[in-house]
Amino acid sequence: xxxxxxxxxxxxxxxxxxxVIMDVVTPEQARIAEEAGAVAVMALERVPAxxxxxxxxxxxxxxxxxLAIKEAVTIPVMAKVRIxxxxxxxxxxxxxxxxxxxxxxxxxxxxxxHINKHKFQIPFVCGCKNIGEGLRRVAEGAAMLRTxxxxxxxxxxxxxxxxxxxxxxxxxxxxxNEDELFVYAKNIQAPYELVRQVAETGSLPVVNFAxxxxxxxxxxxxxxxxxxxxxxxxxxxxxxxxxxxxxxxxVEATTYYNDPAIIAKVSKGLGExxxxxxxxxxxxxxxxxxxxx
Amino acid sequence: MSIGLxxxxxxFREHRATLRRFGIEALEVRLPQQLxxxxxxxxxxxxxxxxxxxxxRYALVEPLRARxxxxxxxxxxxxxxxxxxxxxxxxxxxxxxxxxxMDITLRxxxxxxxxxxxxxxxxxxxxGPTPLPGVFIRAPRFESLGPKVQALATLPDGEVVAARQGxxxxxxxxxxxxxxxxxxxxxxxx
Numbered sequence: 001x002x003x004x005x006x007x008x009x010x011x012x013x014x015x016x017x018x019x020v021i022m023d024v025v026t027p028e029q030a031r032i033a034e035e036a037g038a039v040a041v042m043a044l045e046r047v048p049a050x051x052x053x054x055x056x057x058x059x060x061x062x063x064x065x066x067l068a069i070k071e072a073v074t075i076p077v078m079a080k081v082r083i084x085x086x087x088x089x090x091x092x093x094x095x096x097x098x099x100x101x102x103x104x105x106x107x108x109x110x111x112x113x114h115i116n117k118h119k120f121q122i123p124f125v126c127g128c129k130n131i132g133e134g135l136r137r138v139a140e141g142a143a144m145l146r147t148x149x150x151x152x153x154x155x156x157x158x159x160x161x162x163x164x165x166x167x168x169x170x171x172x173x174x175x176x177n178e179d180e181l182f183v184y185a186k187n188i189q190a191p192y193e194l195v196r197q198v199a200e201t202g203s204l205p206v207v208n209f210a211x212x213x214x215x216x217x218x219x220x221x222x223x224x225x226x227x228x229x230x231x232x233x234x235x236x237x238x239x240x241x242x243x244x245x246x247x248x249x250x251v252e253a254t255t256y257y258n259d260p261a262i263i264a265k266v267s268k269g270l271g272e273x274x275x276x277x278x279x280x281x282x283x284x285x286x287x288x289x290x291x292x293x
Numbered sequence: 294m295s296i297g298l299x300x301x302x303x304x305f306r307e308h309r310a311t312l313r314r315f316g317i318e319a320l321e322v323r324l325p326q327q328l329x330x331x332x333x334x335x336x337x338x339x340x341x342x343x344x345x346x347x348x349x350r351y352a353l354v355e356p357l358r359a360r361x362x363x364x365x366x367x368x369x370x371x372x373x374x375x376x377x378x379x380x381x382x383x384x385x386x387x388x389x390x391x392x393x394x395m396d397i398t399l400r401x402x403x404x405x406x407x408x409x410x411x412x413x414x415x416x417x418x419x420x421g422p423t424p425l426p427g428v429f430i431r432a433p434r435f436e437s438l439g440p441k442v443q444a445l446a447t448l449p450d451g452e453v454v455a456a457r458q459g460x461x462x463x464x465x466x467x468x469x470x471x472x473x474x475x476x477x478x479x480x481x482x483x
Contacts, residue, residue: 003410008430009407011428015304015340015372017304018301037343039343074342074384093408097407098407123407251346251347
């Protein structure tokens with residue numbers, strides 16, 4: 001018997017497909033998320049909208065809170081570490097949680113290196129804006145990707161940009177010959193072997209979810225129709241008027257993303273969505289998607 | 294014969310890819326009218342709490358119970374096995390819906406956290422002498438099998454990981470994540 005192999009790490013992400021992973025800050029919220037049909041929860045002290053509003057350095061959450069959330073639910077529990085902060089990752093691995101998000105939502109701990117994720121037994125998910133960034137993360141050992149979007153804004157525009165970019169690059173790679181693939185791999189600073197694999201299979205080497213700005217069932221279905229495998233919803237649920245009902249509606253819109261009649265039905269009477277932010281109102285140094293290299 | 298994949302959530306595309314290898318194009322089932330068109334249904338791996346909730350919400354429970362085992366063969370992998378079970382241990386707070394079709398008791402996440410997910414060879418005499426590659430992800434465990442349930446496959450230590458009751462089958466591992474399609478072929482004969 002071999003524990004925590006590459007296949008089981010990538011495999012858990014495959015089991016999450018077609019589902020919604022919800023940010024929660026208390027065990028009670030985690031229960032609401034599980035009850036609404038979330039496939040996993042992200043345990044945090046503050047959702048991205050609050051991190052954005054309060055400023056300061058955002059770090060890994062208190063292990064006590066993460067464990068209390070793990071106790072409350074039976075679905076997988078994920079937690080975030082700062083980019084490059086491999087000791088925060090060692091702590092989460094020691095806690096026995098299910099997945100680590102090396103996340104731009106927290107303040108980066110290293111401006112050059114991401115975590116060498118091959119050194120861990122626990123699987124990692126990482127953010128990307130384009131295929132080069134995504135394949136660099138896979139080369140470092142990420143078993144799952146998510147497009148970054150712009151977290152804590154309730155504005156889906158960046159999530160759309162990043163998903164469209166990734167999948168249009170996948171399609172472009174499929175039309176290239178070997179000579180062109182060598183140059184393309186060099187230009188996007190990604191390992192040639194992974195670039196060639198994407199060109200051959202027409203898909204990313206690991207599961208890819210969307211994240212960052214999804215606030216409505218329509219946003220959820222939009223991202224699914226653009227081709228992502230599932231969704232992370234951060235502030236969009238528990239910063240809204242009726243989290244329980246919105247959570248259920250987003251789950252159903254994710255399953256029935258190709259059925260406008262059902263999306264219309266679940267979108268009715270959800271109360272207030274979270275307050276959104278225009279991306280161009282955010283000072284450049286506060287854009288989270290630009291963190292990571 | 295028409296093969297359906299319950300496509301509410303989980304790794305149904307991996308099952309579809311396996312079936313395509315032997316020329317079968319499976320139908321995605323999300324609504325009762327789609328279920329009516331299939332003779333075989335695979336319930337994929339995923340989260341049993343999510344799949345169970347959507348089954349109830351979108352009126353699939355009654356038609357599944359009415360046809361299961363008669364004119365509908367069903368195979369559940371991992372979360373799918375949980376959905377088929379009559380009794381569950383370690384359910385989510387407040388319990389969770391299942392179809393209760395197979396006379397089996399399963400314990401959820403019975404091997405531990407994701408760090409305890411594992412690969413191991415599986416002995417399945419009905420599929421020949423070569424072991425199956427077994428991928429177990431936050432897998433459940435069979436706690437008991439009813440008198441009409443037949444054990445199909447075991448781990449080297451004898452633990453049962455697949456069982457069959459007439460035209461219903463449950464596996465706690467994921468053949469769809471491997472290149473070995475013998476379990477899929479076996480299901481099509483059910």
